Amino acid sequence: MSGEEAPTQQQxxxxxxxxxxxxxxxxxxxxxxxxxxxEKPISVRALVLTGYxxxxxxxxxxxxxxxxxxxxxxxxxxxxxxxxxxxxLLGRQGLYELLPAPPVTxxxxxxxxxxxxxxxxxxxxxxDRVIALSRSGMWQxxxxxxxxxxxxxxxxxxxxxxxALPINYMTAYMMLFEMANVRPGxxxxxxxxxxxxxxxxxxxxxxxxxxxxxxxxxxxxxxTIAQGGVTHPIDYRTKDYVEEIRKISPKGVDIVLDPxxxxxxxxxxxxxxxxxxxVVFGAANCVTGQKKNLLAMAKTWYNQLSLNTLxxxxxxxxxxxxxxxxxxxxxxxxxxxxxxxxxxRQGKIKPRIDSCFHFEEVTDAMKRMHERQNIGKVxxxxxPKKEEEKPEPKAEEGKNVEQNEAAVDGKxxxxxxxxxxxxx
Amino acid sequence: MSGEEAPTQQQxxxxxxxxxxxxxxxxxxxxxxxxxxxEKPISVRALVLTGYxxxxxxxxxxxxxxxxxxxxxxxxxxxxxxxxxxxxLLGRQGLYELLPAPPVTxxxxxxxxxxxxxxxxxxxxxxDRVIALSRSGMWQxxxxxxxxxxxxxxxxxxxxxxxALPINYMTAYMMLFEMANVRPGxxxxxxxxxxxxxxxxxxxxxxxxxxxxxxxxxxxxxxTIAQGGVTHPIDYRTKDYVEEIRKISPKGVDIVLDPxxxxxxxxxxxxxxxxxxxVVFGAANCVTGQKKNLLAMAKTWYNQLSLNTLxxxxxxxxxxxxxxxxxxxxxxxxxxxxxxxxxxRQGKIKPRIDSCFHFEEVTDAMKRMHERQNIGKVxxxxxPKKEEEKPEPKAEEGKNVEQNEAAVDGKxxxxxxxxxxxxx
Numbered sequence: 001m002s003g004e005e006a007p008t009q010q011q012x013x014x015x016x017x018x019x020x021x022x023x024x025x026x027x028x029x030x031x032x033x034x035x036x037x038x039e040k041p042i043s044v045r046a047l048v049l050t051g052y053x054x055x056x057x058x059x060x061x062x063x064x065x066x067x068x069x070x071x072x073x074x075x076x077x078x079x080x081x082x083x084x085x086x087x088x089l090l091g092r093q094g095l096y097e098l099l100p101a102p103p104v105t106x107x108x109x110x111x112x113x114x115x116x117x118x119x120x121x122x123x124x125x126x127x128d129r130v131i132a133l134s135r136s137g138m139w140q141x142x143x144x145x146x147x148x149x150x151x152x153x154x155x156x157x158x159x160x161x162x163x164a165l166p167i168n169y170m171t172a173y174m175m176l177f178e179m180a181n182v183r184p185g186x187x188x189x190x191x192x193x194x195x196x197x198x199x200x201x202x203x204x205x206x207x208x209x210x211x212x213x214x215x216x217x218x219x220x221x222x223x224t225i226a227q228g229g230v231t232h233p234i235d236y237r238t239k240d241y242v243e244e245i246r247k248i249s250p251k252g253v254d255i256v257l258d259p260x261x262x263x264x265x266x267x268x269x270x271x272x273x274x275x276x277x278x279v280v281f282g283a284a285n286c287v288t289g290q291k292k293n294l295l296a297m298a299k300t301w302y303n304q305l306s307l308n309t310l311x312x313x314x315x316x317x318x319x320x321x322x323x324x325x326x327x328x329x330x331x332x333x334x335x336x337x338x339x340x341x342x343x344x345r346q347g348k349i350k351p352r353i354d355s356c357f358h359f360e361e362v363t364d365a366m367k368r369m370h371e372r373q374n375i376g377k378v379x380x381x382x383x384p385k386k387e388e389e390k391p392e393p394k395a396e397e398g399k400n401v402e403q404n405e406a407a408v409d410g411k412x413x414x415x416x417x418x419x420x421x422x423x424x
Numbered sequence: 425m426s427g428e429e430a431p432t433q434q435q436x437x438x439x440x441x442x443x444x445x446x447x448x449x450x451x452x453x454x455x456x457x458x459x460x461x462x463e464k465p466i467s468v469r470a471l472v473l474t475g476y477x478x479x480x481x482x483x484x485x486x487x488x489x490x491x492x493x494x495x496x497x498x499x500x501x502x503x504x505x506x507x508x509x510x511x512x513l514l515g516r517q518g519l520y521e522l523l524p525a526p527p528v529t530x531x532x533x534x535x536x537x538x539x540x541x542x543x544x545x546x547x548x549x550x551x552d553r554v555i556a557l558s559r560s561g562m563w564q565x566x567x568x569x570x571x572x573x574x575x576x577x578x579x580x581x582x583x584x585x586x587x588a589l590p591i592n593y594m595t596a597y598m599m600l601f602e603m604a605n606v607r608p609g610x611x612x613x614x615x616x617x618x619x620x621x622x623x624x625x626x627x628x629x630x631x632x633x634x635x636x637x638x639x640x641x642x643x644x645x646x647x648t649i650a651q652g653g654v655t656h657p658i659d660y661r662t663k664d665y666v667e668e669i670r671k672i673s674p675k676g677v678d679i680v681l682d683p684x685x686x687x688x689x690x691x692x693x694x695x696x697x698x699x700x701x702x703v704v705f706g707a708a709n710c711v712t713g714q715k716k717n718l719l720a721m722a723k724t725w726y727n728q729l730s731l732n733t734l735x736x737x738x739x740x741x742x743x744x745x746x747x748x749x750x751x752x753x754x755x756x757x758x759x760x761x762x763x764x765x766x767x768x769r770q771g772k773i774k775p776r777i778d779s780c781f782h783f784e785e786v787t788d789a790m791k792r793m794h795e796r797q798n799i800g801k802v803x804x805x806x807x808p809k810k811e812e813e814k815p816e817p818k819a820e821e822g823k824n825v826e827q828n829e830a831a832v833d834g835k836x837x838x839x840x841x842x843x844x845x846x847x848x
Contacts, residue, residue: 312745321736
């Protein structure tokens with residue numbers, strides 16, 4: 001569970017290197033901008049999914065490679081922080097169809113410094129602090145992405161904040177403002193209100209006057225989410241959330257954001273007021289144990305809500321599905337990111353960092369999210385852990401650590417459970 | 425097909441009188457406001473659905489009755505114009521489940537003059553020009569409705585305009601602004617764009633900047649709907665509207681308003697852009713002939729779109745159903761009517777009256793709508809036809825004719841086809 005496997009897997013690593021080019025652009029085809037420079041190989045730490053299964057399938061590997069060449073329109077980013085998403089837990093179990101087959105580097109969002117730009121890229125320059133998006137491959141120190149998939153970060157935004165913003169906030173924003181239509185006076189049910197999307201949705205609801213947020217989370221998180229804007233925190237573990245909501249609002253709610261699927265989707269639909277909308281954006285109920293659970297999947301899929309339009313007419317209700325991975329509209333991405341960065345600048349939203357884990361600790365990170373211990377975003381840091389003894393301290397890495405450390409505003413928790421996680 | 429049946433059906437008429445009380449309040453229970461006045465019976469013309477079937481099931485009857493007594497909160501309205509809706513065509517065929525069983529007076533919207541108010545009603549007075557709503561029973565000269573189901577009409581609004589506003593415009597308004605989320609730059613597909621809801625939807629889309637309207641209608645209506653604001657009129661009879669829309673907008677449209685059902689719902693769904701919404705608000709494809717057509721119904725229902733939420737997620741699409749009859753939120757009704765009357769006042773919407781038919785001509789009216797000859801709203805007028813020889817001219821009626829005639833701004837068409845309609 002560390003970089004020590006790297007030497008024995010040299011060839012595998014090099015194969016991966018091509019696959020890991022975001023959006024599948026093979027670097028070999030590059031006959032574009034020439035930056036010959038020093039052709040000596042560099043070493044890049046990456047988290048590689050080596051096969052489908054439990055936590056141990058994600059391994060830290062060190063790739064020795066040439067510095068990537070850039071195609072027109074591309075930039076090279078030195079990654080300072082990456083986001084962990086539920087999609088990666090699904091991906092590890094083989095349940096995320098948009099992820100290329102293993103071996104593959106996962107990761108869809110990150111932040112860092114521009115290290116090189118293709119000759120034709122005029123609106124980014126070396127040293128720019130940016131948020132970067134990619135379909136996969138962000139969990140490594142160096143990534144090549146199209147320049148239009150990078151977004152300059154405001155001065156006051158830390159790298160973990162930058163890495164925490166895209167997936168959760170774009171998901172919440174598009175659901176609330178593109179699909180549903182949150183307006184003053186409306187009510188919203190946010191499941192997993194202490195999770196990344198839950199916190200983003202809660203904050204975005206606050207940008208609209210007089211919106212009531214019902215948020216489910218375990219009791220220990222209620223104080224935090226209430227401070228964050230949840231009007232009515234509900235402990236889904238000890239109470240029936242449908243009953244709890246009906247007590248407060250007998251007619252139900254206007255919008256339900258449902259990342260759970262299965263029977264919870266039915267409950268959400270039943271809770272909708274007339275003219276209300278249910279947005280299903282996940283099937284977290286599929287994921288129980290650490291590995292793919294066929295029974296949980298079957299149960300969730302069997303219970304998946306299916307309605308014909310006549311039923312919807314009699315109820316005056318709307319159902320919709322949202323999956324950021326299937327959004328291909330670049331203009332929509334760009335517009336949404338601009339809106340979010342502007343909201344951040346105005347102080348209206350601020351990603352809550354639950355914890356930051358170094359790449360070596362990715363198991364702890366995944367476990368924390370899987371067991372829903374987090375309140376807010378779980379962040380992965382590419383640079384090696386410093387303070388403790390490390391199996392293989394790499395001399396050439398960690399150069400920019402001081403800068404990155406300065407940007408970390410979240411706190412790392414539960415690093416002591418590392419040993420326990422290893423048993424998986 | 426006239427009032428001549430009335431004398432022989434006296435008892436039936438009186439039974440109906442109770443059922444016709446809007447929202448089922450039995451007038452017999454009335455021990456409220458006393459307005460004893462003259463207790464001499466009055467004569468009321470009403471269009472009564474006598475059984476399910478073809479055009480001939482709707483008959484003009486003259487009821488001789490006492491002047492209705494008002495319960496608290498009610499007003500008595502002398503109806504000057506009523507709207508004909510697709511729901512009544514369905515109702516006549518026995519396909520509108522919200523209509524009480526025959527014999528029953530149909531009609532959900534009208535306009536007229538307040539003729540009496542219950543003692544506790546302070547915000548309406550005798551002589552007020554109002555729009556009135558009811559679940560059924562509006563197709564008669566005198567109706568009793570709750571005062572909060574009446575809405576004062578602006579000075580410049582004619583009675584036919586007032587009768588044309590509620591159902592079509594509330595339907596379009598709630599679909600576009602409550603369920604879907606029309607915003608600047610969006611595109612909308614409006615089926616039957618020359619019909620009542622189609623014209624209302626087109627006008628309401630104009631109230632938002634830069635909205636593209638694709639509207640289907642037969643070619644002869646294109647000039648009119650284009651003048652009314654349809655950006656791209658499409659002749660659905662001679663062309664495949666899906667192909668036509670794709671030619672203009674390869675990615676499809678953001679919102680589809682679908683009153684057709686069946687296979688057209690599938691087409692509409694396929695036309696949606698990501699983040700788009702399909703609103704199904706009818707199953708007009710069920711209605712082919714004049715009477716209930718089991719084959720058409722079966723086909724439409726069999727083809728009714730049914731989707732589970734996983735499919736919706738992969739497509740990033742929303743489906744919803746709308747049926748004004750199932751909306752029970754009085755506050756929503758009132759708010760929507762206020763918005764619509766304000767938009768009328770500002771000149772942003774104006775009901776287009778296709779034609780006005782006297783009660784005697786109800787067959788022509790239904791036929792005109794059934795055969796989709798209308799461009800805009802078909803209106804029914806309670807007062808007897810004057811200019812031609814009538815089977816039973818009622819002396820005590822027609823008092824307010826001059827006022828009503830003045831208000832008619834639509835033109836009556838095809839009255840000469842009356843004879844043909846009688847053969848049904």
